[in-house]
Amino acid sequence: xxxxxxxxxxxxxxxxxxxxxxxxxxxxxxxxxxxxxxxxxxxxxxxxxxxxxxxxxxxxxxxxxxxxxxxxxxxxxxxxxxxxxxxxxxxxxxxxxxxxxxxxxxxxxxxxxxxxxxxxxxxxxxxxxxxxxxxxxxxxxxxxxxxxxxxxxxxxxxxxxxxxxxxxxxxxxxxxxxxxxxxxxxxxxxxxxxxxxxxxxxxxxxxxxxxxxxxxxxxxxxxxxxxxxxxxxx
Numbered sequence: 001x002x003x004x005x006x007x008x009x010x011x012x013x014x015x016x017x018x019x020x021x022x023x024x025x026x027x028x029x030x031x032x033x034x035x036x037x038x039x040x041x042x043x044x045x046x047x048x049x050x051x052x053x054x055x056x057x058x059x060x061x062x063x064x065x066x067x068x069x070x071x072x073x074x075x076x077x078x079x080x081x082x083x084x085x086x087x088x089x090x091x092x093x094x095x096x097x098x099x100x101x102x103x104x105x106x107x108x109x110x111x112x113x114x115x116x117x118x119x120x121x122x123x124x125x126x127x128x129x130x131x132x133x134x135x136x137x138x139x140x141x142x143x144x145x146x147x148x149x150x151x152x153x154x155x156x157x158x159x160x161x162x163x164x165x166x167x168x169x170x171x172x173x174x175x176x177x178x179x180x181x182x183x184x185x186x187x188x189x190x191x192x193x194x195x196x197x198x199x200x201x202x203x204x205x206x207x208x209x210x211x212x213x214x215x216x217x218x219x220x221x222x223x224x225x226x227x228x229x230x231x232x233x234x
Contacts, residue, residue, distance in 0.1 A: 004021065110156070172212070178208035
């Protein structure tokens with residue numbers, strides 16, 4: 001039995017090269033037999049398992065839409081369709097949010113955000129209609145969802161352009177939370193005819209703005225930023 005002159009691995013009779021380092025194996029006393037069994041198994045390149053988007057979408061539909069249909073059927077068999085609409089609507093919402101990232105190839109994040117906004121808006125509108133409590137969707141929910149979607153889209157755009165880094169991204173997210181809370185309370189006050197009243201949103205606004213300003217200051221001050229990065233690995 002021969003050994004590799006470079007790495008010392010034991011070679012089989014049919015080895016033309018070392019299976020470990022690739023060094024040419026030459027043994028004048030033992031001619032090469034190409035038909036001799038290999039001492040080591042031949043490693044084939046790993047094949048990447050690829051699933052088609054339609055295949056994954058079909059499974060998503062089966063796992064989400066089938067329970068939705070089952071809820072509707074059971075509810076109908078017990079005397080009418082009532083609670084099942086909420087469950088079926090939620091499952092359809094999850095399905096739409098899952099399907100879009102599988103189907104689109106460009107601007108996937110923005111399309112996913114738009115789909116989430118439209119599907120959630122549609123679900124909450126359905127809830128308003130079947131609960132017979134009209135008035136809050138168009139006055140509060142739709143403007144609040146629009147504000148949230150616009151803020152998220154703006155933050156994503158700035159981050160992808162490189163305007164925001166990790167610190168300023170967190171600062172922008174805190175500022176967006178503050179704006180969202182103030183906007184929701186303002187919309188609620190207008191919907192109830194109370195004018196402009198802010199009772200609870202300032203308690204969210206103050207710490208969020210303070211932390212946001214602190215993060216912007218840390219990012220602007222290079223020595224402080226490097227020290228924070230070394231300590232918290234941010």
